[in-house]
Amino acid sequence: MALTGLDIFKQLPKTNCKDCGMSTCLAFAMALAKGSTELDLCPHVSESAKKFLDIASAPPIRSVIVGVGPNQLTLGGETVLFRHDKTFINQTAIVIKISDTLAPDELDEKIRNINGLSMKRMGQRIGVNAIAITNCSQKPETFKAVVDIVAARAKNLNLILLVENAIALEAVLPGIAAQKPLVGSATANNWQAMVALAKRYAVPLIIKGNGLNDTAALVEKVASEYKELVIDTGMRNTAKVLVALTNIRRLALKKKFRPFGFPTIAFTTAEDPNDEIIQAGVFVAKYASIVILKADEKPYVLPLLTFRMNLYTDPQKPIAVEANLYEIGAVTPESPVYVCTNFSLTYYAVEGEVLNSKIPGYIIAVDTEGTSVLTAWASGRFDAQTITDFVQKSGIAEKVSHRTLVIPGYVAVISGKLQEKSGWNVIVGPQEAVGIPAFAKAYYTKDA
Amino acid sequence: MNLDSIKEKYIGSIHTVTLGATKDQGGTRTNTVTVGGDATLPFLFFEGEQSNKAVVAIEIWDIPPTEWNSVLQDAYADVFSNPVAWAQKAVEFGADLILLRLKGGDPDLGNKTPEQLANVVKDVLAAVGVPLIVIGCGNDEKDNSIMPVIAAVAAGENLLLGMAKNDNYKSIVAAALVHNHKVLTLGTVDINMCKQLNILITELGLAAENILMDPGSCALGYGLEYTYSVMERGRLDALNGNERLAMPVVCNVGHEAWRAKEAIAPEKDFPDWGNQAKRAILWEALTATSLLQAGANIMVMRHPEAIRLFKNNVNELSA
Numbered sequence: 001m002a003l004t005g006l007d008i009f010k011q012l013p014k015t016n017c018k019d020c021g022m023s024t025c026l027a028f029a030m031a032l033a034k035g036s037t038e039l040d041l042c043p044h045v046s047e048s049a050k051k052f053l054d055i056a057s058a059p060p061i062r063s064v065i066v067g068v069g070p071n072q073l074t075l076g077g078e079t080v081l082f083r084h085d086k087t088f089i090n091q092t093a094i095v096i097k098i099s100d101t102l103a104p105d106e107l108d109e110k111i112r113n114i115n116g117l118s119m120k121r122m123g124q125r126i127g128v129n130a131i132a133i134t135n136c137s138q139k140p141e142t143f144k145a146v147v148d149i150v151a152a153r154a155k156n157l158n159l160i161l162l163v164e165n166a167i168a169l170e171a172v173l174p175g176i177a178a179q180k181p182l183v184g185s186a187t188a189n190n191w192q193a194m195v196a197l198a199k200r201y202a203v204p205l206i207i208k209g210n211g212l213n214d215t216a217a218l219v220e221k222v223a224s225e226y227k228e229l230v231i232d233t234g235m236r237n238t239a240k241v242l243v244a245l246t247n248i249r250r251l252a253l254k255k256k257f258r259p260f261g262f263p264t265i266a267f268t269t270a271e272d273p274n275d276e277i278i279q280a281g282v283f284v285a286k287y288a289s290i291v292i293l294k295a296d297e298k299p300y301v302l303p304l305l306t307f308r309m310n311l312y313t314d315p316q317k318p319i320a321v322e323a324n325l326y327e328i329g330a331v332t333p334e335s336p337v338y339v340c341t342n343f344s345l346t347y348y349a350v351e352g353e354v355l356n357s358k359i360p361g362y363i364i365a366v367d368t369e370g371t372s373v374l375t376a377w378a379s380g381r382f383d384a385q386t387i388t389d390f391v392q393k394s395g396i397a398e399k400v401s402h403r404t405l406v407i408p409g410y411v412a413v414i415s416g417k418l419q420e421k422s423g424w425n426v427i428v429g430p431q432e433a434v435g436i437p438a439f440a441k442a443y444y445t446k447d448a
Numbered sequence: 449m450n451l452d453s454i455k456e457k458y459i460g461s462i463h464t465v466t467l468g469a470t471k472d473q474g475g476t477r478t479n480t481v482t483v484g485g486d487a488t489l490p491f492l493f494f495e496g497e498q499s500n501k502a503v504v505a506i507e508i509w510d511i512p513p514t515e516w517n518s519v520l521q522d523a524y525a526d527v528f529s530n531p532v533a534w535a536q537k538a539v540e541f542g543a544d545l546i547l548l549r550l551k552g553g554d555p556d557l558g559n560k561t562p563e564q565l566a567n568v569v570k571d572v573l574a575a576v577g578v579p580l581i582v583i584g585c586g587n588d589e590k591d592n593s594i595m596p597v598i599a600a601v602a603a604g605e606n607l608l609l610g611m612a613k614n615d616n617y618k619s620i621v622a623a624a625l626v627h628n629h630k631v632l633t634l635g636t637v638d639i640n641m642c643k644q645l646n647i648l649i650t651e652l653g654l655a656a657e658n659i660l661m662d663p664g665s666c667a668l669g670y671g672l673e674y675t676y677s678v679m680e681r682g683r684l685d686a687l688n689g690n691e692r693l694a695m696p697v698v699c700n701v702g703h704e705a706w707r708a709k710e711a712i713a714p715e716k717d718f719p720d721w722g723n724q725a726k727r728a729i730l731w732e733a734l735t736a737t738s739l740l741q742a743g744a745n746i747m748v749m750r751h752p753e754a755i756r757l758f759k760n761n762v763n764e765l766s767a
Contacts, residue, residue, distance in 0.1 A: 082684070084677040119720040121669065121710065239765045242491055250454045274753075277730055278737050278761050285741040298722030302710060303668060303734045310673040310738075345671050352707055434586075438556070 003056050005030040011049035012042065019043050032057075061252050061261050063090065064204050064228055066130070066182045067158035073129055075230060075289040076263030081249055087314040090263075092283070093129040093290040094304060095160055097267075099136040100146035107146065110296070111153045117301050118156075122321065122344075126305040130182075132160035132292050140168035147172050151179060158182070160292070162206075166193035177201035182290075184208065185232055188218060195226050206265060208232040212244055219259040229262045230290065236269050238279050245287040263289035273300045284308050319344045320370030325394040326351070329360030333401040336361040336444050338429065338436070339387060340408060341368040341376045349433035357440035362399065366390045373408045384417035391422055409435075455495040458687035461487040462745070463657045463694050464500065467545065467608050467630060468579025474604035478577025481544050483660075483745040484696035489683060490743055491765045502740055502762050504755050505545035505581055505748045506538035507702050510560070510568040511552035516750075517712045519725045523752055531568050532575040541752040542759060545579050545608075548572055553585035553594050562597035569598050573605060581632065581698075581748075583610040584620075592619040599623035608632050608660060608698075614645050621652045630658045632698055637664035637674045639681050643692045660746070661695045667704035667711075668735040675699070679742035699739045702750030705732035733757040 009029035020041040022028040031037040032053075039045060039053055063077035073093050080086045096114050098107070111131075118127030131154055135143045143163060151159060159181035163169050169183055184206025186194035191207070198205035207222055207229050209215025215233045222229065233244045245264055251257035266288035270276040273295035283291045284307055295301065313319055323342040328351060340350045342365040354361045366387055368376035376382035391397075391405065403424045407415060409431035419426045430439050464485035469475025481503055488496025512528040513520075527534040535546050548569065552560040569582055582598055584591030595609055596619060610632030612620045617633070624631045631654060635642040642663050650656050663682065666675045679697060686694040705711055711731040715724050732754035736747045740762065749755050 082677075082680050083673070084681050121721075239491060239767055242765065243494060246492060247454055255454065274726075274730055274733065274757055275760060278733060278757050279764075281734050281737050282741065282761070282765070285738060297726070298720070299724070299727035300730060302721050302727055303730045306669045306710065307672070307734055307738055310669065311676070313673050315673070315677055345666075345674070348670050441556070 003033060003053070005033040007056075008032050008053060011045070011053055013044045013046075015044065017044065055258075058261075060256055061249075061263070062227065062229075064230060064263050066093070066160070066180060066204055068178070068180050071129070071156055071158065072180070073158055078249070078287075079253070081253060083311060084315055087316060088312045090289065091308055091312045092288055093158075094280070094284075094301070094308065095130040095132050095290055095292045096128055096296045097132040097134060097162070097292050097294055098150075099134050100143045101136045102146070107149060108153075111150060113296050114157065115154055117296065117298065119298060119302060119305075121302070121306065124309070126309055128157070128301060128305070130158035130160050130290075132162050135161075135163035135165060135168050138165070138168075140165070140171040143168045144171045144175070147176060151176055160184075160290075162292075164190055164194075164208075166190055166197060169194070169197055173197060173201045173203065177203055180204070182206060182230060184230070186218075186222065188214070191218065191222055195222055198228065199226050202228075204228040204230060206230045206232050207262075208234050210234045212247060216257075216259040219262065223259065223262075231260065231262050231264045232267075233264075236267060238269075238282055241266055241288075242282055242286050245283070249287045265290040265292065267291075268293040268295075273297065276300075277304050280304055281307055284311060318370035318372070321347045321365055323365050323367030323390070325396055325399075326363040326365060327360075328354045328363060329358075331360045331362060331399075333399065335359070335400065336406055336440060337364060337396055337400060337404065338362065338406045339364045339366060339391070341366055341371060341373050341382055343368065343370050343372045343376070346372050346433075350436065353433040353436035354440070357437035359440045359444050361440070362396060364391060364394050364396060364405075373410050377411050377414070382411065384414050384421045387414075387418055388422040391424065406439075456488065456687075458487060458496060460687050460689040460691070460694060461485060461497075462683070462686055462696055462743075465630065465657060465660060465696050467581075467606060469604055469606040473606070475606055476573060477579050477605065479579075480606070481579050486683070486743070486745075488687065490741055493766075498766075500745070501766055502745055502747060503544035504542065504758060505547040505698075505746055506541060506543035506755065507547045507549060507700075507748050507750055508534045508538055508572075509549050509551045510565060511558055513551070517706055517728060519728045520706065520750055532571050535572045535576045539576050539578060542755055543578060545581055545746065546572065546576060547581040547583065547748050549583050549585075550594060550598075551585050553590050554587055555590060557585070559590075562594045565594055566597045566601040569602055573602060579607070580605065581608040581610065581746075583632070588613075588616040592616070595620045596623040596626075599627040599629055602629070603627040606630065610634065611662065612645065612649060614641055614648075617645065617649055618652065621649050621654050624658070625652070625654055630660060633659060633661045633695075635661060635663040635678075637666065637671065637678055639663070639678050639685075639693070642678070642682065643690075646692050646695060656691060656694070659695045660698050662698045662700055665699040665701055665704055665739065667701070667708045668731055668738065669710055670704070670708055672735060672738060675739060676742045679739065679744065683743040696745035697743055698746040698748065699736070699744045700748045701736045701739065702732060702748055702754075705735045705754075706750060729753045729757075737761045 012025040066073040161183045185208035248260045252260040266283040268276045368381040406429040412428040415426045462484040466482045468477035468480040486498045552558045607629045611634035682693040711728040736758045
């Protein structure tokens with residue numbers, strides 16, 4: 001964090017008592033600054049020093065947990081403004097909103113629909129994270145009934161209770177608090193009652209202000225009592241929300257402005273589901289921890305979930321596709337066999353161009369731990385031996401009648417050795433995937 | 449709390465570049481299009497100018513694109529075999545510019561001569577008043593023979609000519625220099641290579657203000673995050689004074705998005721993904737609006753509904 005070892009040292013007893021396990025208080029302070037030990041190990045530190053150090057060493061944006069169990073959400077905890085600076089950490093929660101005024105059969109249908117918003121792409125399951133229920137009926141008992149139905153039927157989804165009436169919230173919480181729903185909103189008018197409830201039932205709370213300054217003032221008041229908070233600026237205009245969320249993130253990270261050191265929530269306003277997804281995309285890109293929307297059909301939700309997946313990919317880690325044998329198009333025993341790495345950009349480039357070539361083919365994506373052709377070759381993960389092993393394991397020999405592999409032009413140097421080790425004939429293909437259609441045409445059309 | 453305290457102070461900005469030329473300016477366009485000039489990150493108007501909104505170039509071909517998805521066929525089928533009618537339709541759909549891809553020059557796709565292709569360019573110029581981006585067929589050798597002819601017949605029109613690549617940029621740059629056109633570079637989603645290519649081109653004598661760049665545009669789900677981060681880094685570098693990355697950014701989104709499996713795979717093969725037409729259009733639109741957040745200036749697109757969604761988003765965020 002921002003504190004140096006010397007800043008911390010000033011707050012310690014300076015007795016060098018070694019009770020913390022370190023030889024001196026200075027050594028302990030240095031270890032604290034590095035984050036390699038914990039302040040609790042010092043039994044003699046004063047309360048005031050503890051408070052000071054706790055505050056100073058707290059992360060700039062707090063992590064807040066919603067829900068329980070394997071699908072629980074961690075919100076916030078971000079440390080950068082741009083993903084290339086390090087990585088974004090906790091994916092924006094995508095949440096579908098429903099009203100407690102739905103008729104029973106409509107509610108049933110909605111819940112079934114939202115439960116189905118979980119889909120597989122690129123070998124990964126992605127889905128929406130929660131259902132938000134609004135108290136449009138204004139009736140506490142209706143709200144409670146609907147919340148209980150949703151909780152019982154959408155067991156894999158977290159809950160968000162959008163209700164500003166503390167009485168209605170109080171009606172619901174005893175039965176549902178154990179599932180740790182996010183509740184709110186606490187506003188300038190109701191915050192004392194809402195904070196008391198959130199505290200009593202230990203559930204996270206949305207603080208809704210009116211613009212940045214007002215929101216900061218309200219959060220400051222509440223945060224001295226309760227810290228499991230999510231910020232809503234109250235703004236709904238897309239352009240203004242973009243600016244507000246950017247300012248919140250900047251203030252939290254660059255100025256350590258405490259009232260904004262919490263996760264944020266944004267709401268779509270567009271009526272058309274297409275416009276709504278585009279609007280939600282802006283909020284995912286620019287710093288919302290939660291986006292609440294109404295669009296609940298797969299073709300709308302899939303692109304948004306994919307964008308979130310892309311944005312939150314760790315840029316320091318190469319991404320990999322499953323190392324496997326892939327069939328592209330209507331393959332036959334005569335189809336060509338291309339060998340490449342399992343770095344996703346390599347694989348998808350090759351896949352795209354094999355498709356483009358209009359000559360169906362097999363792709364063997366060798367496990368190179370997600371590194372590209374040259375990197376993998378240089379590090380021994382894409383040499384004659386590893387490729388031979390993988391080709392044998394892949395089962396390609398049973399699928400094709402020929403014994404010819406096409407390897408990337410960049411590793412032409414291994415062709416002799418690969419031929420020798422694998423017993424397969426090896427053709428050196430183009431260096432870049434874009435050359436595959438021309439290559440395939442030259443080699444395979446006459447035989448096909 | 450004082451908002452001034454978190455305004456970033458940037459010293460640089462993206463170059464302001466105008467494409468096309470009206471009669472007074474030696475061309476025949478009814479209007480020109482100016483992009484760039486951004487002095488901060490996208491849509492943060494409180495801390496810097498962005499006087500030119502992002503614009504849309506609609507992609508058309510000189511030959512019918514038989515492989516285009518049926519959702520695109522539905523929008524354009526009646527004009528696919530006629531680039532003039534196609535260009536006019538694109539303008540109806542709101543194209544600020546036309547991107548004409550001379551696919552028919554490809555030795556595998558008809559192998560049209562440079563002169564035949566030049567006639568298509570002339571016809572399109574005569575049919576519409578918006579500025580033109582003209583890019584080759586993708587075969588380097590062929591494009592090197594096409595571009596000088598295109599540049600010559602469209603002298604005075606202030607075209608944007610593409611694509612200049614790291615291993616093939618000289619002839620297109622020379623053609624642009626002789627006939628006063630702009631050049632579009634194509635990167636490999638690598639910021640250093642983008643920078644290097646821009647330097648190489650300026651060394652040939654083309655002013656940096658006459659270059660636009662496509663950093664290598666990836667579709668949603670297929671490397672979009674790489675493009676996104678290269679663009680964000682490039683924009684920040686430019687704002688911090690790096691002239692070599694201060695070129696307006698062109699994203700070739702239609703071409704990429706309409707190759708994504710999620711956009712084109714039929715619902716019967718992927719029931720998990722729902723209606724194909726809906727997700728295809730949104731796939732293109734969301735790819736575009738995502739890259740808009742990373743700093744795109746010209747979005748090259750295909751489907752009219754995706755274009756409408758993109759333009760709505762630009763307008764909403766610029767209001």
